[in-house]
Structure formats: structure tokens, C-alpha cells
Amino acid sequence: MKTDRIIQQFIELVKIDSETKYERKIADYLIKLFKDNGLEVTEDNTPLETNHEAGNILAYYPGNKQKEAIYFTSHMDTVVPGKGIQPSIQNNYICSDGTTILGADDKAGIAAIIETIHLLKENTIDHGDIYFLITSGEESGLVGSRYFDETSLPVKYGYALDSDGDVGHIITSAPSQVKLYATIYGKAAHAGVSPEKGVSAISLTAKAITKMPLGRIDEETTANIGSFEGKGPTNVVCEQVLLIAEARSLSEEKLDKQVKAMVEALQTTAEAMGGKVDIKTEVMYPSYRFDETDKVVKTAIQAAKKIGAEPILTTSGGGSDANHLAGKGVPTVNLAVGYENIHTTSERIPVNQLKQIPQLMIEIIKGVDTL
Incomplete structure (x- = not known):
């Protein structure tokens, strides 16, 4: 040596x-x-x-x-x-x-x-x-x-x-890692004149995130929100947000359960608030x-x-x-x-x-x- x-x-x-x-x-x-x-x-x-x-x-x-x-x-x-x-x-x-x-x-x-x-x-x-x-x-x-x-x-x-x-x-x-890519759609409206006619994609996304199990789920599983972004002027109710998240686990069963929970949080919140969501998941590695x-x-x-x-x-x-x-x-x-x-x-x-x-x-x- x-x-x-x-x-x-x-x-x-x-x-x-x-x-x-x-x-x-x-x-x-x-x-x-x-x-x-x-x-x-x-x-x-x-x-x-x-x-x-x-x-x-x-x-x-x-x-x-x-x-x-x-x-x-x-x-x-x-x-x-x-x-x-x-x-x-x-x-x-x-x-x-x-x-x-x-x-x-x-x-x-x-x-x-x-x-x-x-x-x-x-x-x-x-x-x-x-x-x-x-x-x-x-x-x-x-x-x-x-x-x-x-x-x-x-x-x-x-x-x-x-x-x-x-x-x-x-x-x-x-662990295996799954990435989650979501486009969250709300409805634009004038934020000062008629905000009740709009659906804020930012609010929708934030409420969905609060329903997700995140961080250290158990000794084998973690989940995290990387970013979400909605752009626009303050006088318009934001109508679109892009979100990127991940989940990891040593157990494929637990990973599937975690990803499903994150997807369902987005879908049910969007339905309840009158928005919609497109979600793509991708296995990054086993x-x-x-x-x-x-x-x-x-x-x-x-x-x-x-x-x-x-x-x-x-x-x-x-x-x-x-x-x-x-x-x-x-x-x-x-x-x-x-x-x-x-x-x-x-x-x-x-x-x-x-x-x-x-x-x-x-x-x-x-x-x-x-x-």
C-alpha cells in the first residue's frame, strides 16, 4: 500500500x-x-x-x-x-x-x-x-x-x-424510492371582487399536504414534500400548482401504502374543494x-x-x-x-x-x- x-x-x-x-x-x-x-x-x-x-x-x-x-x-x-x-x-x-x-x-x-x-x-x-x-x-x-x-x-x-x-x-x-409528480388544478377568479367563485390551487394543495403522513413513518419508511409551486398575481385566485414529493421504504408493501395515502389525500381534497388533480408516480430505484x-x-x-x-x-x-x-x-x-x-x-x-x-x-x- x-x-x-x-x-x-x-x-x-x-x-x-x-x-x-x-x-x-x-x-x-x-x-x-x-x-x-x-x-x-x-x-x-x-x-x-x-x-x-x-x-x-x-x-x-x-x-x-x-x-x-x-x-x-x-x-x-x-x-x-x-x-x-x-x-x-x-x-x-x-x-x-x-x-x-x-x-x-x-x-x-x-x-x-x-x-x-x-x-x-x-x-x-x-x-x-x-x-x-x-x-x-x-x-x-x-x-x-x-x-x-x-x-x-x-x-x-x-x-x-x-x-x-x-x-x-x-x-x-x-430502500426503494417512488417520486410523485402532481398537477393540481383550481379555478381562477378575481381575488378581491369574487374570490368565492374561485378555487385556490395553493389552498387545495396545502390542505392535502396536511392530510398526508410525512417524515419518519416507521423504522423502514419515510416521505417528504420536495416542493410545490403556484405562480400568479395576488389579485387572481391561483388556478394551478405543481407538486413534487417522494416516499421511501425497505418494504414494498409499506411503500405502496404510503404512496396510496399521499395520492388519496390529493384526490379527496381536490374533489371536496371542486378542483382536480393529475398525478404521476415513478419508481426511481428498487x-x-x-x-x-x-x-x-x-x-x-x-x-x-x-x-x-x-x-x-x-x-x-x-x-x-x-x-x-x-x-x-x-x-x-x-x-x-x-x-x-x-x-x-x-x-x-x-x-x-x-x-x-x-x-x-x-x-x-x-x-x-x-x-
Whole structure:
């Protein structure tokens, strides 16, 4: 393990602008890097579906022993503000200058993948086929993994490198998410002369929201209103509102119940007030759930112990590319990579966590079963 090398690689990666949708520059960088290291590399045609600059990159490292094939995945895009990132090391943390994010989410994972490739080349390690999937558009709703063709990934199981928490934490379950898009129609009228002739879409929406179960519903389920907007002059009763909401749950039954409750609140309120509503719901990604009896988890637990990390099995309230890959039939859990305060200008990552990720990956690779 060469600490200086992974630090330098990470810093080089975060300096490459790659805000979500605009991933072309970093995609080209990674394709060249993987090819220069002797891997077979392909980029898929998902931009036809996602409208992002780059597709998903799949790099193949052939095995030297008859062992089960596995994969690791990270995403190349970042949230905003992610242009002109200036990283530095302060008190054993790598951070930005405070005007941008750092981009450890998820360039820490990519740096660890690159360091793992170096370690495989430099050391005698028995391993089967290994695939490295670098997705685009994760920060735009997991769109890269959503349209990824899982048949190009002939593996037994794998790992996303994309969670906060100390290295050794294993996210064994994460919820499904449904987005709700509603257009609420009222009836326009003069707000001063004849307001009683109108139906305020804003009032209708507000009353419907008060009838919805929101926030923490139970230990597996959450719901939230993202926004609702009705525009117009104050002298006109507002006749249209656009609302965006979401619900998440580890239980499909509970998720269906929650979405139904939100839809019914809108529909019954609209009917009672003389308005109407058009509602569209969309499943953004499926849930996944594994436990210590599953091979993908057992292998990670053993690897964490090997590097002296405490394996802790946890549940996430958010989604990652692991949701889509697991949903496509490829057993996948998400591994913590140590970054902190992601999606903020206070984002940072401890140097000691960054260097532990490839150590964990190598032990996972060593722990894969022989065929």
C-alpha cells in the first residue's frame, strides 16, 4: 500500500471537473488510465437514455486463478458546486477550500479502485475475473446504473464504494424510492371582487399536504414534500400548482401504502374543494436487503476483520447504484469509504480512511471462493 500514491491520485481526480451530466472529461481520463494499466475497457451507450455526456465505463481485469468473478463500482459525477476544486491536506483530512464540494463522493471510491489495480499488478495475489464499473449520472437519480445492461457484468456479486461511515461499515439494505409528480388544478377568479367563485390551487394543495403522513413513518419508511409551486398575481385566485414529493421504504408493501395515502389525500381534497388533480408516480430505484448469511456480506465481514476494521452492518435511508445493480439480479452491498459532510462545501475525508479502502478491497478479492 502506497499512501502517497493514493493521495496524489485522489487529488488529481477531484481536480477534474465532473458535475453530474458533464462527465466527458473524467470519463476520457479514466478510459485512458485503465487502458494504460492493461485493462479491457468499454463505454456503454446509456447517454442515449440519460442525456449525459458520458456513459458507464466497464473495465475488466482478467483472473489468474479459477475463482468467482466479482466487481466493484463507483460513480464519476459529483454534485454542484464542483468546478475548480482546490483540495488540500489539513490535520490529516483532505478537504476543499470551502467554496466547492471536495468530490470524495465518489472519487474516493475511484481512487481506491485505481490503487487496487496497482496492488494487483505489483503483488502476487490469486484472484478471479474482476470488473470495475464506473457509472455516470449517479447524482442525477442513479440514471447511469438505471440503464446499465447487467448482462455485461458476468459476476457472482459485488460492492459499491459509496457510503459515509468508517471503512468496515457495510450497508446491507437500502430502500426503494417512488417520486410523485402532481398537477393540481383550481379555478381562477378575481381575488378581491369574487374570490368565492374561485378555487385556490395553493389552498387545495396545502390542505392535502396536511392530510398526508410525512417524515419518519416507521423504522423502514419515510416521505417528504420536495416542493410545490403556484405562480400568479395576488389579485387572481391561483388556478394551478405543481407538486413534487417522494416516499421511501425497505418494504414494498409499506411503500405502496404510503404512496396510496399521499395520492388519496390529493384526490379527496381536490374533489371536496371542486378542483382536480393529475398525478404521476415513478419508481426511481428498487430496494435491496442482505444479511450476514449472504456471501456478498460474509466476504466483506471477513475482509474488514483482516484489516483490523470493525465490520458493522447498517441500513441506509438513501439510494445508491447498489440499489439498481442488486435489483437487476447482481447481489451488491454498499461499503463505507469514510467521507464526511458530502454534498456540502465542508466535505472532507480522513487520509487514514482513504488508504484503508484498497486494503479492504484486496482482502475481499483474496476472500473470494475458488471454483
